[in-house]
Amino acid sequence: MKITVVGDCLLDVDLTGVAERLSPDAPVPVIDVTGAVDRAGGAGLVATMLARDRVDVTLVTALADDDAGRRLRDALTGVRVVAGRLDGPTPVKTRVRAEGHAIARLDEGCGEPAQLSVGAAQLEAIAGAEVVIAADYGRGMLAAIDIRRAVMDRADLVPVVWDPHPQGAVPVPGVALATPNRIEAAALAGMPVGGVAEAMDAAALLRERWCADAVGVTLGRHGAVLAAAGALPAVLPAERVAAADPCGAGDRLAASAAVALGLGLDVHEAMQRGVARASAYLREGGVASLHRPPDPTPLSSRHTDAITVARATRAAGGTVVATGGCFDLLHAGHVRTLQAARELGDCLIVCLNSDDSVRRLKGPERPIITEHDRADLLLALECVDAVLVFDEDTPTDAVRRLEPDLWVKGGDYRTEELAESVALAEVGGRAVTVPYHPARSTSALAAALAAVS
Incomplete structure (x- = not known):
């Protein structure tokens, strides 16, 4: 199975350390840094997860020619990268953790969308995909006209899973599954999304508005709801997992659901599998588990x-x-x-x-x-x-x-x-x-x- 992930990339930096004292200057903890790890974020995280699953994955994105961009490319282990030029700095998110707890996050260059280039190689990678994942992080890749046209053309032939962003582009018509979380669904639908009933309403509204085959709204520890064409709304419960950091759970769900659709499972089973894999990902330590060597066996x-x-x-x-x-x-x-x-x-x-x-x-x-x-x-x-x-x-x-x-x-x-x-x-x-x-x-x-x- 050949999966192409299309979207915006970021560099995630995990700083870990020990907090045993307060600063004399202010009542804040002093972190003695013991480790720093670069990790691909955004669409790069989705592609990295698939590569660890031994999936043939291509990442279509745009990368800047700066130090952070080079570090980001190095972090994309096992991923075939087809990148255009990103004008402007590479977005960097630095997470500070001490003894397993998040202390702070520092964002650099993560504001306004940047100018980027789209070339023939990127469009060819989309045209040859057996499954497409559109991982939108609001930086402009999925708003590019040529990219949107290529994804829309592919949606007529193969499953397309679209993970939307409130500041991102509207999903193209015909996607097999869109996977906003509760906060994203509320912003995109323009309505409050608290519990299951409101999530069902938002999923149904967005499915109709986007002309999508199905929309699944994720609800964290409460699982997800699914609105699919020709089917009653479905509630998909999740395993109860104590997770300090949910970072990447939505990416894990979208990646797993896309693989399931590519294998021929229906959208209900694909979403159910995505919910289960997201729970397992959190149970295994979330993003920290990505620092461990992957299973080398296909x-x-x-x-x-x-x-x-x-x-x-x-x-x-x-x-x-x-x-x-x-x-x-x-x-x-x-x-x-x-x-x-x-x-x-x-x-x-x-x-x-x-x-x-x-x-x-x-x-x-x-x-x-x-x-x-x-x-x-x-x-x-x-x-x-x-x-x-x-x-x-x-x-x-x-x-x-x-x-x-x-x-x-x-x-x-x-x-x-x-x-x-x-x-x-x-x-x-x-x-x-x-x-x-x-x-x-x-x-x-x-x-x-x-x-x-």
Whole structure:
């Protein structure tokens, strides 16, 4: 998946230190600085998050030729940067923290929008994107006519997620999802947004005004609300997380929702995944977690760790949950079954039929999607911890290797109907079922796609 992030960049500087005394000049703490870290901010933060997720990401922006601009470019590790010229200083936000608490923030050059240039390379990067994220920080990139035209043209073909700013540009028509927070939604809609009901009203108003497919208003610890075309308003609760600094949570949500849309999930599931990933980001320490080395393993290789995940969960006293299937053309029924399965224990491992196994079971025309892409799609779901690909006709050997405590099936099965029952008995596991969602099947979906192709 090729994602292009378009928007304004800033340099974020984190100063950390220890506060053990007050200044003799005034009743303010004295910070003994112990560390300073440069970090890409604005659209650069979104791109950095995606790069850490092992996503193929390109950043379309404008950078100044000054010391802060060079430091900003150095901070964009793993990101392909296509930048025009920014006339004026690089915006810098310096956050001062002591013992995990924010003390102050110092802003430099973050006022009025600056003049910037747009070239052919930037427009080509947008035209070649499979997903576009418009990260507007009110500095002028997304107000540029050529940039807006390129994003609007792409919105007719691929998902576009727009993260707006009160001083920024109006989203172009046709975006798949816009993600203002409560304060931004209130300013943009011109109405107070306190609780869920007001957020729903603002989301519906902005969706109509912007001609967007969906608008999700984020509400911090209260999650988000979603107004989508042809659907009732939805409330998406968030995990309760004690977070001292919410910086970057909205960027994490937008990035995760965009990936989900690119993988073919619907906007409700994409927003739900974004809320969950934002909560996880805060639970792991927020922006401080970005200073730790990223997972060097791409999604498509992580299925080899399934045995390790099972053993680690078991060693910690947790419950290992597993399920199996072909998962060719992942659909809503699959996702809901997997979410229900994950709630039964402390990890969920999916045993996935290999391409050869699917061909033997379903015929020479299947699978529609290769095993590596199917594994990536499953691993992109928040509820799936690992994938184990097996080549046999049944997951019997996979069950013996994983030794799950619970083996989950979707639907009305009896134990004697399961080929893996003997293996489950050998390892002391138990088969359980979760609700089956009728009228959703891969075969029906494949037939519908064939009819319109």
